[in-house]
Amino acid sequence: VSGLPRKPTRKTAKTRSRGGAGRPRLRRWLKTAALAVGSAGFVAGFAFAGYVVRLDRSVRERFDGERFRVPSRVYSAPSILYPGLDWKLVDLEGTLLRLGYRKVATTGELESGRYLWSPSRLRVQLRAFDHPSRPEPPHDVVFVLRGSQIEEIRELPAGRELGAVLLEPEPIGAYYGPDREQRELVWLEEVPRHLVDAILAVEDQRFESHHGIDPRRIAGAMLANLRAGRVAQGGSTLTQQLVKNFFLTPERTVRRKVQEGVMALLVEARYDKREILQAYLNEIYFGQRGATAVHGVGEASRLYFGKTAANLGVAESALLAAIIQSPNGKSPYRDPERAVERRNLVLELMHRQGRISEAALQRARQEPLRLAAVTPDSGDARYFLDLLQRQLASSYSSEVLETEGLRIYSTLDRRAQRIAADALREGIESLEKRYSRLRSEDPRRALQGCIVALRPQTGEVIALVGGRDYSVTQFDRCSQARRQTGSVFKPFVYIAALEPRPGGPIATLASFVDDSPLEVRTPSGPWRPVNFDHKFHGPVPLREALERSYNTATARLAQDVGIERVIDVAKRMGISSDLPAVPSLALGTAIVSPLEVARAYATLASGGVRPEVQAAEDLVNEEGEILQRRRLRFERVLDAGTAFLATSLLQGVADHGTAAGLRAGGLRGPIAAKTGTTTSEHDLWLVGYTPELVAVVWLGYDEPRSLGIPSSQGALPIWRRFVQDLTGGEIRGSFRPPPGVETADIDPRSGALASWGCPERRSEYFLAGTLPVLTCPAGGVAGTRREPAEREEVERGFLEWLRRQL
């Protein structure tokens, strides 16, 4: 029994411990401790492994998946330069500067993107334009100038004469995600070696040899910081910086630093140096441009030098590398002298590290700082960008537009857009100055307006400003607002009356309409339209009725034509909003958007062919494939002759009607226009077109209230200023009568055909076969359509007269 181990009792144990059996106890304690430490180590190791696995998963997800969200970029339509063009009017030099071209003073071989002035000559080294279907090679061209005109364009060195030259489209904005990051992706192969060298020289000179962490650099940084007594130098490698930007917050804690180190090691273990370098070049932050964060060397090259990264020189590369450390604090725009100093330091480093030769160093040091002009933010085009996005929404979600880096070539004419924005802003400000009651303290309740301009034949939107200030309200009053049209709707009534129909049109341009009191029965009671001047004018020529915008005459004509027919005309011409079949529709009680009105009037300007409103030309993906190509559509919806007659009527409105003020500024050339002022002056409109442009200006408050002024004082001056500045005051082209339109002299007092002896006459247009049947002096008043019996009687009379004469 004595040999069996006895179950230790509490007492026994105590006795033993007191009894001095220390060694086994110590061993046991050590065992327990080792076990605890081992277990803890195991758990910690396991947890750390889990932590590393988790980090590794994050690294792989980011690197193997979509590394960058690249906003799709939108470009304007290209500017076309040609002999005969007024280069001052189109602001040629301003356009070159906005495109990042730089003026040089020396002759000889010009670098791409440079221009040189000499007496009567402008030489430009035009950059190549990369587009899958319409690439443009680089051109060395010289513009021979005479006064404000381009006399000829020659391509150097051969001196070949060019008929037209296209400038590359201007970037006008991009679709950013919530982070508002802008970047242009670059491939390592297309980045010049000296740019990589400059960055490595400053940021990580042992990048090629370390494994994600550089102990020497860390030690050096610690030493430098200790000496300085503050954090003066960072010890992060390029890989660590990339990891920090990709995954981590900028906080400076030990935990984050450890995480950064582990992830940097993981990145280096999984991916090769080239991939890491490429990711870094595309990720690195280069400062703010307005509300947008600029990332990557591709975008930075555009921003600072107006060129692609591939075209950067040594000095430019050194400057970019110098900016990385503190992009906003060390912006070369803020302090150019210090920027040059820092650039030269980078060049010294590059030379010391054997990355550039002594000669290259000296050359680069001598280069002056040449930065691209600071281009304004796309602010004034942002309403257009929204319209474009809405047009593309059926095929491309906002997620796609914000991440897939598409290149969207738009129809926007950058110059027209700028002029429209200025005209609207200054026009409204001037009104507020003149009529203080129009002012509002709250910018959200301020007087608003919009302007949209289309190329009528193609429906291309060349300018659109949807409000006074996009940053205050993004609601686009041109395409999203629906407002009463007032008198700008009236032409649809006249067109419906002039259109051919079996038995002849309801009216011709020689017809008279009755502007006397009218009462129309409606389900909601009798409707009695009145004129703006509260007078009735009796029988008035059709032209005068529209030129003076008489309500009663128009309402009566609409009754003759039939409201359904008026609706049909308006719909055919491009009004897509609902139009209620009520008598007051004729006077513009329907609510439609200014863009619809622009499209409908564009149909007139293009001779009865309705255009599709288009904001995009084509879309190209990152791989350079065309995803979508617009098509020009020409759909005839109105007889060309009728369209011309309507244009002729509206020319009268612009020349001596309610829109005659358009000529006040000296605008010359063909203009057709219509003013519109709604009840209580809630909405002021001016719709006008030339043979090549249709533009709509609308003014009003978002919550309708009276402006107390007619459109001739509100919207008209803005339209006039826009077209004046765009064309230089000389409008090109003419409205020509199409086949099937005849001219004849009529007696303006009666509308009858004027023959010899008629005391007054003026020339008038008619659709073939619709000449007045009565003559002056023998004829009477030519009213609306003649009854067949009446027509026969007149014909009989004419034949009788002819027989007598013969």
Added chain:
Amino acid sequence: VSGFPVGPLLVLASLAALSSGCALRLAPPPGARVASLRVSDALLEGDATRRASLRLVLQGLGEDENGRAPAARSSYERAIQLDPNNPYAYLALARHEVDAERWRRALEALDQAELLFASESAPGADAHIAGLRGAARFGTGYGDEAELLLDRATRIAPEVWADGRLSADELR
């Protein structure tokens, strides 16, 4: 004025004008043979903008001739951007669409070209419009109408339309 024999004089004058017009044949009647229309012939007409637009049309025709259809179409669109009332641009675009067998688009562009040519002096345009319309109508299945149109084109400009097609080079 009342004693003056206005009526008989008017009638006589009209008859005289009519007979002299018939005798002199001042304008070619529709369908008469005329020189084939070429864009390069119009290069000296119009203002600077029209000339530049025509140059772009010519560039497009050159691209079409060399099989670079997308670039050609782009040139025509640029020509229209510059001068949206240039009938030659729409005609060249219509020819391009006929080549690509996009019949409806060709017909739409032809409508535009025809409308714009109507107010310009371009006697040879008729043949090309008729011929291209014929080709497009043939493509859309209207064989009889197409034949009539192509016959008309051949009658007016046999040197171009004898083979029933208009090449980019022939329009250049």
